[in-house]
Amino acid sequence: MKTINIILYVGLVLLLAFSVVLAEDNETQESTILWIGSHYVDFSDYNKKIGEYLCGEDEWIPELELTYFSRSDNSIFRLDGHFHDDKDIFADARATKGDHFRLSGKYRSFIRQLGQDLLTNVEAREFFESTGNPGGKMLTHELLDPGADYDYKRQEILTEVEILLSRKNNIRFTAAHRSVLKNGERQAIANNHCFSCHLTSESADVVQRSHQIEAGLDAELAGSDIGYRFGYRVFESDAPDPVAYYDPAKHPVHGGAGAEFSSRQVFDDTSVAYSTLPRTEKTSHKVRFKRDLGQGEFASSLGYSIAKNTITDLSSEAYVGSANYAVGLSNRTRLVTRGTVTMLKADDPWIDLPTYRGGAADLNETDFDFTRYSGLDRWDLRFSAEVISRLSPRVVLYVLGGYDRVDRDDYPIWDEGTQTDKFTGQVKLRYRKGLRYSSLVKYRFEKTSDPFVSARGLFELPGYDILEPAVPVSPWIFYWQREDLRYQSITTLPTDKHVFEWRSTYRPSERYGLTIGLKGKYDKNNDLDSLDVQHFSLQPNLNINYTPDVKWTLAAGYTYSFDKSKLPITVALFDG
Amino acid sequence: MFTDTVGVRPLEVNPRHYGSVFTMSDFESKVHNLYMTANFVAMEDLRLYGAITYNKAQAALDEVIMPGVESLLDGDLEDQDFTFETMPTYSDLDYELLNLQLGFEYQLSPEVTWTADGIVADLWDYAPYVFGDETGSYFVIRSGLRLEL
Numbered sequence: 001m002k003t004i005n006i007i008l009y010v011g012l013v014l015l016l017a018f019s020v021v022l023a024e025d026n027e028t029q030e031s032t033i034l035w036i037g038s039h040y041v042d043f044s045d046y047n048k049k050i051g052e053y054l055c056g057e058d059e060w061i062p063e064l065e066l067t068y069f070s071r072s073d074n075s076i077f078r079l080d081g082h083f084h085d086d087k088d089i090f091a092d093a094r095a096t097k098g099d100h101f102r103l104s105g106k107y108r109s110f111i112r113q114l115g116q117d118l119l120t121n122v123e124a125r126e127f128f129e130s131t132g133n134p135g136g137k138m139l140t141h142e143l144l145d146p147g148a149d150y151d152y153k154r155q156e157i158l159t160e161v162e163i164l165l166s167r168k169n170n171i172r173f174t175a176a177h178r179s180v181l182k183n184g185e186r187q188a189i190a191n192n193h194c195f196s197c198h199l200t201s202e203s204a205d206v207v208q209r210s211h212q213i214e215a216g217l218d219a220e221l222a223g224s225d226i227g228y229r230f231g232y233r234v235f236e237s238d239a240p241d242p243v244a245y246y247d248p249a250k251h252p253v254h255g256g257a258g259a260e261f262s263s264r265q266v267f268d269d270t271s272v273a274y275s276t277l278p279r280t281e282k283t284s285h286k287v288r289f290k291r292d293l294g295q296g297e298f299a300s301s302l303g304y305s306i307a308k309n310t311i312t313d314l315s316s317e318a319y320v321g322s323a324n325y326a327v328g329l330s331n332r333t334r335l336v337t338r339g340t341v342t343m344l345k346a347d348d349p350w351i352d353l354p355t356y357r358g359g360a361a362d363l364n365e366t367d368f369d370f371t372r373y374s375g376l377d378r379w380d381l382r383f384s385a386e387v388i389s390r391l392s393p394r395v396v397l398y399v400l401g402g403y404d405r406v407d408r409d410d411y412p413i414w415d416e417g418t419q420t421d422k423f424t425g426q427v428k429l430r431y432r433k434g435l436r437y438s439s440l441v442k443y444r445f446e447k448t449s450d451p452f453v454s455a456r457g458l459f460e461l462p463g464y465d466i467l468e469p470a471v472p473v474s475p476w477i478f479y480w481q482r483e484d485l486r487y488q489s490i491t492t493l494p495t496d497k498h499v500f501e502w503r504s505t506y507r508p509s510e511r512y513g514l515t516i517g518l519k520g521k522y523d524k525n526n527d528l529d530s531l532d533v534q535h536f537s538l539q540p541n542l543n544i545n546y547t548p549d550v551k552w553t554l555a556a557g558y559t560y561s562f563d564k565s566k567l568p569i570t571v572a573l574f575d576g
Numbered sequence: 577m578f579t580d581t582v583g584v585r586p587l588e589v590n591p592r593h594y595g596s597v598f599t600m601s602d603f604e605s606k607v608h609n610l611y612m613t614a615n616f617v618a619m620e621d622l623r624l625y626g627a628i629t630y631n632k633a634q635a636a637l638d639e640v641i642m643p644g645v646e647s648l649l650d651g652d653l654e655d656q657d658f659t660f661e662t663m664p665t666y667s668d669l670d671y672e673l674l675n676l677q678l679g680f681e682y683q684l685s686p687e688v689t690w691t692a693d694g695i696v697a698d699l700w701d702y703a704p705y706v707f708g709d710e711t712g713s714y715f716v717i718r719s720g721l722r723l724e725l
Binding site: 031032033034035036037038039040041042043044045046047048049050051054056063115116117118121127128129130458459460461462463477482485531532550551552553554555556557558559560561562563564565566567568569570571572573574575 | 592593594595596597598599600601602603604605606607608609610611612613614615616617618640642645648649652653654655657658660663666673691697698699701705706707708709710711712713714715716717718719720721722723724725
């Protein structure tokens with residue numbers, strides 16, 4: 001979408017909102033605040049980090065801010081706008097006409113600067129300590145665009161409208177639209193193996209479009225609120241894909257070619273598009289229902305969505321159902337229950353690999369093609385119940401219990417899925433003594449059995465002897481053969497998790513205010529054999545407000561975050 | 577393109593895969609955030625304001641001490657270095673960011689106010705790595721008239 005189209009679109013929304021709101025209104029109160037000025041920006045040294053979201057020129061650039069507000073008997077219109085420069089613009093317009101019409105439009109653009117990965121960490125070479133000479137196997141990198149200036153301009157347009165179609169049954173139509181556009185340049189990195197193991201970096205265009213619309217109807221029928229929503233979202237890239245040349249498959253030192261090498265490469269001696277982006281479409285339908293039930297209130301929804309990558313023709317479907325029920329158990333106690341069931345099903349792509357040792361003289365070929373069964377396929381059940389009780393005029397107690405269950409169909413093995421169960425308990429206490437003092441204390445515990453793990457394994461067994469029967473005449477070990485050597489499940493997800501939070505606010509007078517708090521978290525996984533994977537974090541904070549007299553207003557705050565993780569590090573050992 | 581063949585060994589016909597070794601290590605991050613703001617009505621038609629924010633972020637991996645690999649290698653790869661001394665430096669982060677803002681609003685008339693403010697920001701990168709040294713700074717000066725119509 002070109003800039004001129006965006007300006008026309010935003011202008012049309014503003015004109016429509018303004019004309020509808022002011023139509024038929026005789027007496028209008030208006031106020032306009034206009035700021036006209038200029039700014040000057042100067043960067044020193046590296047500007048991509050400190051100026052990640054700040055663009056500017058070392059010259060005086062005109063700048064404009066506008067706030068317009070209009071009110072009449074039955075309508076309100078407000079416009080806020082800020083023109084920082086031609087890349088950084090904000091506009092927000094909102095119009096309301098009684099209770100039967102509401103229209104809003106928002107536009108925001110800014111630049112995001114991106115650094116260039118110098119790839120200097122991708123450099124290694126074999127070395128023989130005994131002779132003092134470097135070896136021939138090496139890993140190198142090459143920047144084809146040294147000093148490239150990567151950035152993109154992000155533009156977002158958001159419009160929403162709500163119209164009362166009929167007062168009978170309170171039938172309302174709502175619609176919303178959101179577009180996100182990105183234009184600029186990014187870094188693309190290609191990875192060559194085998195003959196010349198190296199990475200190359202070059203510039204790639206960014207021309208990305210994301211459009212989303214949502215529309216629906218809501219009504220009140222026979223004491224119930226019902227509604228329907230339709231949603232559609234599309235993402236696509238109009239930029240040409242970067243293309244890289246993949247080297248011929250040869251021995252990295254001697255240059256010998258043949259089936260032993262070519263069958264290990266998916267691409268060799270060819271130019272292929274890489275760093276490609278998908279074109280995705282998502283369509284969704286959702287119906288909701290809410291009504292009083294017994295002494296409480298019942299709300300539920302059913303949803304269906306399908307997402308598809310139209311380039312690869314892979315799709316996933318989701319069915320979601322939820323129900324909530326809230327009821328007062330006494331005049332001081334309330335029960336809130338929530339339940340959600342989700343079914344996800346994704347296509348399983350076929351991975352087509354070159355035949356290992358295909359064309360070898362000994363005809364001892366092996367096929368490593370496989371179906372990658374999706375780890376997304378699952379049934380996801382979540383249920384919770386919370387009791388909220390006012391123990392005294394100053395004290396409210398919240399007690400929550402929850403159960404989540406994830407049942408995966410085909411992970412790690414087709415039709416032999418795994419099941420994760422999580423139990424949650426939480427206690428929260430709120431204390432309030434007028435406006436002078438308030439405090440909150442919360443503790444949450446989560447117990448998980450069989451959290452999601454990488455079933456492929458983190459470690460590898462020595463492969464030569466184990467794999468020899470698979471390819472008896474070849475001493476070489478292929479990348480995909482290593483799948484059979486892997487062991488040791490690994491995950492960062494915990495089996496036990498403790499979360500603590502405390503926050504207190506003290507206001508001895510209107511002139512002073514003090515807020516102090518502490519958040520802490522500790523989790524650990526007890527299912528990973530000898531691996532002691534755990535995480536700990538602590539976050540104290542302090543905020544002070546002080547107004548010594550009518551002339552001074554002071555505020556200060558401090559937050560400290562400490563995080564510590566214990567994790568395994570592993571290295572595979574090869575020769576050749 | 578052939579790679580450099582200095583020191584090349586004869587073509588190996590007995591490549592080996594020896595499995596893997598592992599160790600446990602700690603990764604720590606520490607982040608400090610501090611801010612102060614002040615508003616001062618110096619005169620009926622003059623307001624001064626200022627703000628300062630300071631951020632210090634550090635993260636590092638503990639020393640990586642791998643167990644001995646001799647028993648796995650059975651005398652092979654004796655030229656190779658398995659100490660991994662530089663591995664923890666891959667994830668080092670050490671930044672300081674200081675942002676200072678000062679400004680004023682002076683009411684020239686009931687409908688016109690003159691505003692001006694300036695921002696100075698400095699970032700120090702003490703552990704340059706992926707993107708190089710990211711140390712940098714900027715200043716912004718901004719001034720104009722606010723009209724209440």
